Amino acid sequence: MQWYYDHLSKGTIAEGSKLNVKTSPVKFRCFDCQEAFTADIRNQELNCPSCQSESIELVSGREFFIESIGVV
Numbered sequence: 001m002q003w004y005y006d007h008l009s010k011g012t013i014a015e016g017s018k019l020n021v022k023t024s025p026v027k028f029r030c031f032d033c034q035e036a037f038t039a040d041i042r043n044q045e046l047n048c049p050s051c052q053s054e055s056i057e058l059v060s061g062r063e064f065f066i067e068s069i070g071v072v
Contacts, residue, residue, distance in 0.1 A: 002018065026038060026039060028056045028058055030048035033053065035051070036059065
């Protein structure tokens with residue numbers, strides 16, 4: 001993301017500034033047993049750790065918020 005930001009900010013007042021990115025865990029809930037869990041989304045198979053169901057929903061982890069912008 002920093003590479004794209006550097007490219008887009010070149011020649012602007014933002015050139016040379018840096019992004020500070022914090023990630024939040026990806027959380028899922030199983031439709032079958034209602035277990036809430038976190039998982040590594042790089043894993044090809046996402047199953048509920050309690051019942052092994054593949055019937056899950058993404059609860060959080062796709063949010064993208066700008067927490068603050070500082071200009072000096």
